[in-house]
Amino acid sequence: MRSSSTFSPAFRNSALPARGLLGHTLAAAKAGGTRVSGHWNSYFTTREGLPASVMLDMSLRQDPPRAKFPLMTSVRIHMRAPREDGLSSQEEFDTLSDIFDALDKALAQGQGVCAGRINGNGAQDYVFYVAGRAAFEANVRQAMQAFPDYTFDIGGRDDPEWAVYLETLYPSPRDFQAMGNRDVCDGLERSGDDLQTPRLIDHCVYFADEVARRRFMKHMMAQGFRITDQFETESIPPAFGLVFSQLAVPAHIDDYQLPVFDDVVEFGGEYDGWETVIIKSPDTGGP
Numbered sequence: 001m002r003s004s005s006t007f008s009p010a011f012r013n014s015a016l017p018a019r020g021l022l023g024h025t026l027a028a029a030k031a032g033g034t035r036v037s038g039h040w041n042s043y044f045t046t047r048e049g050l051p052a053s054v055m056l057d058m059s060l061r062q063d064p065p066r067a068k069f070p071l072m073t074s075v076r077i078h079m080r081a082p083r084e085d086g087l088s089s090q091e092e093f094d095t096l097s098d099i100f101d102a103l104d105k106a107l108a109q110g111q112g113v114c115a116g117r118i119n120g121n122g123a124q125d126y127v128f129y130v131a132g133r134a135a136f137e138a139n140v141r142q143a144m145q146a147f148p149d150y151t152f153d154i155g156g157r158d159d160p161e162w163a164v165y166l167e168t169l170y171p172s173p174r175d176f177q178a179m180g181n182r183d184v185c186d187g188l189e190r191s192g193d194d195l196q197t198p199r200l201i202d203h204c205v206y207f208a209d210e211v212a213r214r215r216f217m218k219h220m221m222a223q224g225f226r227i228t229d230q231f232e233t234e235s236i237p238p239a240f241g242l243v244f245s246q247l248a249v250p251a252h253i254d255d256y257q258l259p260v261f262d263d264v265v266e267f268g269g270e271y272d273g274w275e276t277v278i279i280k281s282p283d284t285g286g287p
């Protein structure tokens with residue numbers, strides 16, 4: 001049995017949002033009974049050289065309510081017990097979830113939307129888009145009275161183009177790859193795979209012409225990758241496909257796949273996805 005990030009809709013993974021990978025609704029977005037709705041997902045990145053996690057409502061990308069909510073308001077919550085790397089700790093999880101819930105409830109009906117949250121550098125930054133800042137900020141201050149041990153800052157600006165959401169929160173093509181990798185590995189685990197057994201990973205990429213494909217193929221072979229297929233699509237103009245494999249451990253797929261994605265971009269190609277076999281753990285009883 002194979003698990004695929006490109007050939008099977010259940011394990012779809014692509015750098016391009018139009019190809020359908022938006023991920024799953026996060027349990028964290030529901031923690032504490034929050035009324036946050038939409039299509040939420042998260043990814044890890046770096047901000048100012050420090051690790052950060054970004055959680056956002058992906059559904060807002062398709063049709064942002066720019067005219068209705070043109071004002072961006074941010075609320076920064078200063079953590080009391082962050083991890084050494086600046087991310088939130090398990091110790092504060094419940095309280096931070098309660099704060100998220102309280103901030104969401106500070107949005108009166110029809111007053112705005114919660115677009116996302118950035119977690120890192122000892123703080124959690126929540127991004128809202130609202131019709132009017134004064135009323136919402138007053139509600140935030142009132143809500144934070146329930147958390148006297150936490151300091152917070154409120155900021156904002158006019159953002160009719162939703163630049164903060166599109167340029168700061170929304171994932172880059174590389175971030176989309178990492179999100180897709182996580183979803184594929186989640187699917188493998190649901191099939192009984194423990195992700196720890198090394199196995200071949202097949203990558204599929206496309207180039208606009210044969211010369212570009214040949215240059216990239218030579219580059220990958222020099223790094224030890226094995227070429228398993230070359231083909232041309234029936235589209236007009238045709239795309240020049242290449243499939244190649246490497247030995248990898250799915251539990252650490254980003255360490256293998258993201259450098260490949262970077263090479264494809266550098267050589268002017270399009271990364272289509274990866275696939276592998278499912279190797280079930282002995283205790284699952286599977287083959």
